[in-house]
Amino acid sequence: MSTPTILEKIYAQRAKDVELAKSTPGTTPADIAALLASHLAPPLIPLVSRLARNPSTDGNTPSPSLMAEIKRASPSKGPIAPNANAAAQALTYALAGASVISVLTEPTWFLGSLLDLRLVRQAIDTLPDRPAVLRKEFILDEYQIAEARLHGADTILLIVAMLPVERLRALYTYSLSLGMEPLVEVNNATEMQTALDLGAKVIGVNNRNLHDFNVDMSTTSRLVDMVKDRDVILCSLSGISTPADVQLYQAQGVRAVLIGEALMRAPFPSTFIRELLNWPSPSSSSSPQDSDEHEKPLLMISGITIIEEAISFISEEGVDMLGLVFDAQNQNEDSIIDEPNDFARNLAIYRRSDPRYFAPRTFPPSSDPAPWFAAQKRNLLATAVRPLLVGIFRNHTLPEIIHTTAAVKLDLVVLDDSVPLGWIKHIPVPVIRRFRAGTDLRNAEIALPGLHSFVLLEQEKGKDLSAVVDVVGRGEAPGWPMPVILGGALTEESLKEALGTIRPWAVEISIEEGVEESMSPSEMQKLIKVVKRA
Structure with missing residues (x-):
């Protein structure tokens, strides 16, 4: 045998x-x-x-x-x-x-x-x-x-x-x-x-x-x-x-x-x-996520509450993203929450008023297998009509977030890192997850691809940028360097340092009243100038 x-x-x-x-x-x-x-x-x-x-x-x-x-x-x-x-x-x-x-x-x-x-x-x-x-x-x-x-x-x-x-x-x-x-x-x-x-x-x-x-x-x-x-x-x-x-x-x-x-x-x-x-x-690619080292970061203003305020920032500052804060525990009677359809309709009219400025960017087609976060950025910039409307949600249920996203016609949604990951796949627009730069970011879910599309790193008051630089610096892991949005307690000096080291693809400046990150009009103007001159 x-x-x-x-x-x-x-x-x-x-x-x-x-x-x-x-x-x-x-x-x-x-x-x-x-x-x-x-x-x-x-x-x-x-x-x-x-x-x-x-x-x-x-x-x-x-x-x-x-x-x-x-x-x-x-x-x-x-x-x-x-x-x-x-x-x-x-x-x-x-x-x-x-x-x-x-x-x-x-x-x-x-x-x-x-x-x-x-x-x-x-x-x-x-x-x-x-x-x-x-x-x-x-x-x-x-x-x-x-x-x-x-x-x-x-x-x-x-x-x-x-x-x-x-x-x-x-x-x-x-x-x-x-x-x-x-x-x-x-x-x-x-x-x-x-x-x-x-x-x-x-x-x-x-x-x-x-x-x-x-x-x-x-x-x-x-x-x-x-x-x-x-x-x-x-x-x-x-x-x-x-x-x-x-x-x-x-x-x-x-x-x-x-x-x-x-x-x-x-x-x-x-x-x-x-x-x-x-x-x-990635270093030799012609795709935008790798060739835009010297591209100006996008400007995001958060804390917008009324349409007149939004239009003012668009016309005077040329903002790329408008952050609308939705707080279930602190609703302002004058907030856009009360009249979401009117806000969305008025903003749509204003968007169409100047197609030269608000047209999507165009990039040459690329067959490169782009890392997850770089691909999300590329796709957004190649197709979205600016200014992007960003909903910042606090203390809401998933059904409330989904309903408001549709009613206001949001382009993006910001969620805190404490929100259950399972929610993200049910939200019909790309999700930005907010992380505090002082946390153990290497062990957090910041680089988890396939769910949230973008990362917003909040700089903490009095903290240096070492933790942020460590997270977004180059490495062998897929997706590095990560394209991030930088926000939080920024100063003129820390923002200049960040633009020279981590090169965020967007900067969030918050004008929301009553929170740690809010700032005076003069401080805000200084930060806007830094972003515009980058």
């Missing part, structure tokens, strides 16, 4: 694992089917169109899309990154520009789990144009596909070498019935023909032979011609670790590359991805 190959060993173990899961109360096939029928699976995105949006590196040839893998271990290499946090790794990949995040869920040899899959999906779920999530698994039963769909996968892997043709076809058809176009994996010409006969739209050539786990990087190259002139996205899987590998496959027409071990071992994955795929780095 021959010794079973590695693939055969894995298949046998997974078959046992699946049968155990199917017989466990709460995860039986009937349970999974009922949960899917209850629409508890999160929405999916189509794999083919997500992979098709390849950025161009030279203005002509599209760059291969990146399928970034989360893999703690493997049968051939043993432990790779056993302590890796799947959710954090996925977020790093997503912000670096990955089109697909592959999550290995096999527990015995790869140290993965369905929990990894679910947490990866949750970590990237609120990102705009999020990557597709792939369940990388040894799938032999429809049950595993239903599990994948329930836990947030957009696609699954089907391995031709592991499955009889009829079983492969049945699993492919079932996956399509759940809306998931599978990634079909092959390793030789016979398997490639099987995948083509199946009608697969996304085919991955595994450079690693799953029977002995040896890697041959020419495997992809030998099979490229079989998909030429076909409506198929060809992907290269396994062993890719250098820019030369990617360039070779790109020249041959490969449209996506899957990177696992090399990414898991990279100390700075975002930098590694840029170098591997020849994507522009």
Whole structure:
């Protein structure tokens, strides 16, 4: 009797694992089917169109899309990154520009789990144009596909070498019935023909032979011609670790590359991805978040209560943002809260009165995978009509915030960092979260992408800017340096220092009465002049 190959060993173990899961109360096939029928699976995105949006590196040839893998271990290499946090790794990949995040869920040899899959999906779920999530698994039963769909996968892997043709076809058809176009994996010409006969739209050539786990990087190259002139996205899987590998496959027409071990071992994955795929780095990008070091910061005046006051600041000071304070415990009878529709209507009329000043800025299109906060700033400045109307909410419930946002036609909303994070995804406009610069900002949620769009740092009276500089300074984490709005107890001297060090993209000056940050008209004028001269 021959010794079973590695693939055969894995298949046998997974078959046992699946049968155990199917017989466990709460995860039986009937349970999974009922949960899917209850629409508890999160929405999916189509794999083919997500992979098709390849950025161009030279203005002509599209760059291969990146399928970034989360893999703690493997049968051939043993432990790779056993302590890796799947959710954090996925977020790093997503912000670096990955089109697909592959999550290995096999527990015995790869140290993965369905929990990894679910947490990866949750970590990237609120990102705009999020990557597709792939369940990388040894799938032999429809049950595993239903599990994948329930836990947030957009696609699954089907391995031709592991499955009889009829079983492969049945699993492919079932996956399509759940809306998931599978990634079909092959390793030789016979398997490639099987995948083509199946009608697969996304085919991955595994450079690693799953029977002995040896890697041959020419495997992809030998099979490229079989998909030429076909409506198929060809992907290269396994062993890719250098820019030369990617360039070779790109020249041959490969449209996506899957990177696992090399990414898991990279100390700075975002930098590694840029170098591997020849994507522009933030420092050399032509996108506005990286080229506006000397651009004047926007001016935001907060504490506006009546339309005449707002128009005065617009016409005389040319403000970019108007901050309207809504305090549920201290409503002023003359406040715009009492007549929100009139305020919004009058402001809209005034906005249209001078289109030269209030037109959105225009920027050249960029395919760079921009970090979350830089992308939020770019999108806002490229589309918004100034002056932006900003609602500053205190002591309100979520329904009250949503209602007022719609009634006043707010462009942005400011919330304190004490407001529950779960509120943010229900608010229909971008959210600015306010943090005090004296708090432990490194441990706060200031740099949490995917929820709030902007950060307002309040300078505390008598405090220096060291804490703020530490937070927004350059680093290897995605999104640094952070574009921030600076506010709080500013003085002429501290503002000049801030403009020279942290370069905020906007400055908030508060004229609200009865709060610590309010100031006299003369102090306010000094600060406005500093901003205008920046």
